[in-house]
Amino acid sequence: MNKRQMVKSLLWLLIGFGATSGFLRLVHGLGATTGLSDATPWGFWIGFDVMAGVALAAGGFTMAAVVYVFGLEQFRPIVRPAVLTAFLGYVIVAIGLMMDLGLPWNIWHPMVFWQYRSVLFEVGTCVTLYLTVLALEVAPIVLEHPLFSHPIFHKAYKILKHLSLPLVILGIMLSTLHQSSLGSLFLIMPFRVHELWYTSNIYILYFISAAGLGCAMVIFESTLTSLIYDHKPRQELMQKLGKIASVILGVYLVFRIGDLLVKGKLGVAFNGTGTSTLFIVEILISTIIPSIFFNWKKINGNTKGLFWTAAMVVFGFIMNRQNIFLTMSKKGPAYFPWVSELMISLALVAGATMVFIFFVEHFDLFGDGAPDNKKEIGEKLITGPFFGADRSFVKGVAIFTAPVIAGVGLALMLLPSSAIKGYQYPNTPVKDAVGWDTLSIDGNRALESVLFPHAQHQQMMGVSRDSCMTCHHMSRPKDGPTSCSECHQDMYLATSIFSHGYHQTLMGGNKSCDSCHVNTKAKAEVLSCNTAECHKLLPSDTTSYLADSYVDAMHKKCKDCHEEQAKQADGFIAMGEQAKADSVKALGYCTACHPGLPPESKVRLSVTR
Amino acid sequence: MIGILTDVTKCIGCHKCVGACVDANKLDKHIPAPQHTSDGLAANRWTSIIKQPDSHYVRKQCRHCLEPACVSACIVGALKKTKSGPVVYDKKKCIGCRYCMMACPYGVPKYEWDTPVPYVRKCTMCYERVSVGKQPACTEACPTGATVFGDRDKLIAEAKLRITKNPEKYINRVFGEVEVGGTSVLYLSDIPLGFLGWKDDLGKEALPKLTWSALSKVPTEFLGMGAAMTGAFWIIGRRNKMRAMKVKEEAEKKAVENETGDAGTEEKGEDSNE
Ligand code: SF4
Ligand code: SF4
Ligand code: SF4
Numbered sequence: 001m002n003k004r005q006m007v008k009s010l011l012w013l014l015i016g017f018g019a020t021s022g023f024l025r026l027v028h029g030l031g032a033t034t035g036l037s038d039a040t041p042w043g044f045w046i047g048f049d050v051m052a053g054v055a056l057a058a059g060g061f062t063m064a065a066v067v068y069v070f071g072l073e074q075f076r077p078i079v080r081p082a083v084l085t086a087f088l089g090y091v092i093v094a095i096g097l098m099m100d101l102g103l104p105w106n107i108w109h110p111m112v113f114w115q116y117r118s119v120l121f122e123v124g125t126c127v128t129l130y131l132t133v134l135a136l137e138v139a140p141i142v143l144e145h146p147l148f149s150h151p152i153f154h155k156a157y158k159i160l161k162h163l164s165l166p167l168v169i170l171g172i173m174l175s176t177l178h179q180s181s182l183g184s185l186f187l188i189m190p191f192r193v194h195e196l197w198y199t200s201n202i203y204i205l206y207f208i209s210a211a212g213l214g215c216a217m218v219i220f221e222s223t224l225t226s227l228i229y230d231h232k233p234r235q236e237l238m239q240k241l242g243k244i245a246s247v248i249l250g251v252y253l254v255f256r257i258g259d260l261l262v263k264g265k266l267g268v269a270f271n272g273t274g275t276s277t278l279f280i281v282e283i284l285i286s287t288i289i290p291s292i293f294f295n296w297k298k299i300n301g302n303t304k305g306l307f308w309t310a311a312m313v314v315f316g317f318i319m320n321r322q323n324i325f326l327t328m329s330k331k332g333p334a335y336f337p338w339v340s341e342l343m344i345s346l347a348l349v350a351g352a353t354m355v356f357i358f359f360v361e362h363f364d365l366f367g368d369g370a371p372d373n374k375k376e377i378g379e380k381l382i383t384g385p386f387f388g389a390d391r392s393f394v395k396g397v398a399i400f401t402a403p404v405i406a407g408v409g410l411a412l413m414l415l416p417s418s419a420i421k422g423y424q425y426p427n428t429p430v431k432d433a434v435g436w437d438t439l440s441i442d443g444n445r446a447l448e449s450v451l452f453p454h455a456q457h458q459q460m461m462g463v464s465r466d467s468c469m470t471c472h473h474m475s476r477p478k479d480g481p482t483s484c485s486e487c488h489q490d491m492y493l494a495t496s497i498f499s500h501g502y503h504q505t506l507m508g509g510n511k512s513c514d515s516c517h518v519n520t521k522a523k524a525e526v527l528s529c530n531t532a533e534c535h536k537l538l539p540s541d542t543t544s545y546l547a548d549s550y551v552d553a554m555h556k557k558c559k560d561c562h563e564e565q566a567k568q569a570d571g572f573i574a575m576g577e578q579a580k581a582d583s584v585k586a587l588g589y590c591t592a593c594h595p596g597l598p599p600e601s602k603v604r605l606s607v608t609r
Numbered sequence: 610m611i612g613i614l615t616d617v618t619k620c621i622g623c624h625k626c627v628g629a630c631v632d633a634n635k636l637d638k639h640i641p642a643p644q645h646t647s648d649g650l651a652a653n654r655w656t657s658i659i660k661q662p663d664s665h666y667v668r669k670q671c672r673h674c675l676e677p678a679c680v681s682a683c684i685v686g687a688l689k690k691t692k693s694g695p696v697v698y699d700k701k702k703c704i705g706c707r708y709c710m711m712a713c714p715y716g717v718p719k720y721e722w723d724t725p726v727p728y729v730r731k732c733t734m735c736y737e738r739v740s741v742g743k744q745p746a747c748t749e750a751c752p753t754g755a756t757v758f759g760d761r762d763k764l765i766a767e768a769k770l771r772i773t774k775n776p777e778k779y780i781n782r783v784f785g786e787v788e789v790g791g792t793s794v795l796y797l798s799d800i801p802l803g804f805l806g807w808k809d810d811l812g813k814e815a816l817p818k819l820t821w822s823a824l825s826k827v828p829t830e831f832l833g834m835g836a837a838m839t840g841a842f843w844i845i846g847r848r849n850k851m852r853a854m855k856v857k858e859e860a861e862k863k864a865v866e867n868e869t870g871d872a873g874t875e876e877k878g879e880d881s882n883e
C-alpha cells in the first residue's frame with residue numbers, strides 16, 4: 001500500500017463510521033444519538049460543521065477576489081482548488097445542518113415562508129444562493145473533462161466562462177453577507193454569550209476573520225495536496241499569501257481588542273479565570289503568533305514553517321467559533337459532544353476530502369483548462385482509477401470495502417447504547433423505605449422524606465391478609481409483603497415487571513404456551529393475566545404488566561384513601577365532634593404527608609402530580 | 610391584549626396549575642427527570658413550580674413577550690405573536706433548527722429529544738381556550754388566586770394597587786411590565802425573580818432590536834460590497850490596460866483580453882443593481 005492508498009483507506013474508514021452514525025441519528029432522533037439537551041440546543045454540529053465549515057470555505061471568495069478583482073495573476077493556479085474547497089465546505093455545512101435539524105425534510109421551508117427579520121433566514125438564503133454560485137464556478141472544471149465533449153456541454157462551458165466574473169463578484173457579495181451574518185446569529189443572545197465574545201459588532205469580526213482564515217486555509221490545503229501528490233509546493237506564492245493573511249489578521253486583532261477596550265471589558269481578559277485563559281490562548285494562536293510567523297524569514301522561508309503556521313490559524317479559528325459555545329452560560333447539565341456527533345462531522349470532512357482527491361486525480365484542478373492537460377486527463381480516465389485505487393474500478397471497490405466495513409463495525413462498537421437501541425429515558429432508581437414502626441419514604445434520597453406511620457396504619461386497619469393487601473397488593477412469589485420499591489423501581493418512569501422466562505420455566509417450558517397464548521396461531525395474542533385465574537387481583541386488561549412510577553404509585557395509593565377519609569369530616573361535624581372532624585380533614589391536605597410544605601397548603605391534591 | 614398575573618406571595622406550590630396544563634394540553638405524563646431540566650420545564654411540562662427558600666414557590670411559564678426573541682429568531686415564522694397576546698407555534702412550518710430555544714431570554718421553548726420527529730413545545734397561553742372566551746387551564750385551576758388571567762393593562766393596574774396597599778410585602782416592581790420590552794405574563798413578588806431568566810436584570814430593551822441593528826445594514830453591505838468589487842476591478846483593470854499599452858509587443862493580445870474584461874464589468878454592474 002502506498003501513501004495515497006493509506007490516506008484513502010483512512011478516509012473510507014471514517015466515512016463508514018460516520019455513515020452508520022448518521023443513519024442511526026435519522027432513525028432514533030437527536031436525543032438518542034447526541035449529547036444535545038434542552039440546556040444545550042446547539043452543539044458541535046453548529047459550532048464545527050456550520051460555523052467553522054463556512055469560515056474554512058472562505059478561501060474561495062478571498063482567492064477569487066485576489067485573482068479576478070485585484071488582478072494578481074500569479075495566484076491563478078490556486079483559485080480552482082480554493083473554489084472547489086469552498087464548494088465542498090458548503091456541502092459539508094448543508095449536510096451537517098441536515099443532521100442537526102430536527103425535521104430535515106422541511107429544509108425547503110425558508111424558501112417559502114420568508115422571514116426577513118430572522119438572521120437565520122439570511123444565513124439560510126445566503127448558503128443556498130452561494131452554494132449555487134459555487135456550483136456554477138466549479139462546473140467548468142468538470143465540463144472540461146473529455147467525457148463532456150458533446151456540443152451542448154461545450155456551449156454551457158462557454159457561457160459559464162463568460163459569466164465567471166459576474167459570478168465571482170456575486171459570490172463575494174454573498175460571502176460577505178453571510179460570513180458576517182453567522183456572527184449576527186449571536187446578537188440575540190446577549191445574556192448567554194460570554195462578554196469577551198459578545199459584541200454588537202460581532203458580524204464585522206466574523207467577516208474579517210473569515211477573509212484572513214481563507215488565505216491560511218489555502219496555504220494549508222495546497223501544501224497538503226502537494227505533499228500527498230509529491231508536487232513541488234509553490235513556496236513563493238504561499239509566502240506572499242501568508243503576508244496578505246498576516247495583514248488581515250492584524251486588522252482583525254485591532255478590531256477585536258479595540259472593541260473590548262471601548263467597552264471597557266479588556267480587564268476581563270486578564271482576570272485569570274479559565275475563560276480569560278481560553279480567550280488569551282485563542283487570540284495568541286489564531287492571530288498574534290501567526291501574523292509574526294508569516295513575516296518571519298526563518299519560518300516563512302520553508303514549506304514546513306508556512307504549513308504549520310497556516311494550520312495554527314485554522315485551528316485557532318475553529319477554536320474561536322467553538323469557544324463562543326463553550327463559554328456560553330447555561331442552565332442545566334454540561335454538554336460534551338458524543339462520539340456519534342464527532343464521527344459524523346469527521347466523516348463529512350473525510351467525504352469532502354475524498355471528492356477533492358477525485359478532482360485532483362481526474363480533472364485539471366491546478367491549471368486553467370489548457371488543452372494539453374485535457375489529453376492527459378483523458379488517458380487517466382481510461383485506466384479508470386475508482387475513487388483512488390490506482391488500479392481498476394473493481395479492484396478499487398474491493399480494496400476500499402474493507403475499511404468501510406471496519407468503520408461500520410467500529411461505529412457499532414463505540415457508539416453509546418442509546419444510539420443503537422433508541423432513546424433511553426434517564427433512570428432515577430428508587431431506594432427502599434427505611435425504618436419499621438415509622439417508615440421514612442424517600443425514593444430518590446432527595447432528603448424530602450415522608451414519614452409514614454406504618455405501625456399506626458396496621459393498628460388502625462387490623463393485621464389480616466386483606467388489610468395488608470390494601471397496600472401490599474402484589475407480592476413476589478414466595479415472599480411476604482413485598483416492599484413497594486421491588487416493582488415501582490423508578491422514581492418517574494413506569495417499570496415493566498413481567499418476566500417471560502420465569503413464567504416459562506414455572507409452567508413447564510414449551511408445552512404450556514397455550515395456557516396464556518390462547519390462540520396458538522397468533523402467538524402474540526395473550527390471555528389477560530387475571531382471566532387465566534392466575535392473578536385475580538390484577539386489573540382485567542393487564543397482559544404485560546407495567547408498574548407505575550414510584551411517585552405515581554405512592555400518590556395514588558395514599559391519596560385515594562386519605563381523600564375518602566377526609567370526606568367524613570362533614571359527618572363528624574354533624575355529630576358535633578369538631579376535634580375528630582378537624583383531624584380527618586387534615587388527612588386531605590398535602591401537609592398530612594409532606595410536612596415541609598407551608599402550613600397554608602391546605603388544599604386537596606387531586607389532579608396534580 | 611390579554612395576560613396572566615402571578616403573585617408569588619400567594620402561591621402555595623400545590624402544582625394544580627401544572628396538572629391542569631398537562632390535562633388540558635394532553636401532555637405526556639412522564640415526569641421530566643430533574644437532571645434534564647433545571648427549571649422543571651420540558652417538552653411535556655409547559656409550566657412548572659420552582660421551589661425557593663423560605664416556602665416560596667414560583668411558577669414558570671412562557672412570558673409571551675410583547676416583542677418575542679423567539680419569534681424574531683424563527684427562520685420560517687413557525688412561532689408567531691398573535692394580536693391578542695399569546696405566542697403560538699405552528700408545527701407544520703417548523704424545521705427544527707432550535708434557534709428559538711437559543712434566543713429566548715428565559716429558556717422557555719423545549720424540545721422533544723426522545724423522538725425522531727421532534728417538535729418545539731411551550732406554553733401557548735391556552736390559545737385555543739382563550740380564543741373561545743375561556744380562561745387558561747392553569748389560572749382556572751389555581752385554588753388561591755395566585756395566578757390570574759385578564760387584560761394586561763388591568764392586570765398591571767391591579768398589581769400596582771396591591772403594591773400600594775401592601776408596600777412592605779412586595780418588591781416595588783411589576784416583573785414583566787418593561788422587561789425585555791414588556792411581557793404578557795407578569796409577576797408580583799417578595800423575592801427577586803432573576804432565576805427565571807438568564808440574568809437578574811434582563812434590561813428594558815427588546816432583544817429583536819439587537820439583531821435588527823445589524824440586519825437593517827444588510828442591503829447596504831451587499832450592494833456596497835458589489836460596488837466596491839466592481840470599482841476595484843475597473844480601476845485595476847484600467848491600470849493594467851495603460852501599462853499594457855506601453856509594452857508594444859503584447860499590446861494587441863492584451864487589448865483583446867481587456868475588451869472581454871470590459872464586457873464583464875457591464876454585466877456585473879447590472880447585477881449589483883438588482
Ligand atoms: S418567553 Fe421566550 S418563548 Fe416565551 S415569548 Fe418570550 S422569547 Fe418567546
Ligand atoms: S426550531 Fe422551529 S420554531 Fe424554533 S426557530 Fe427553528 S423553525 Fe422556528
Ligand atoms: S396558559 Fe395554558 S399552556 Fe400555558 S401554562 Fe397555563 S395551562 Fe399550560
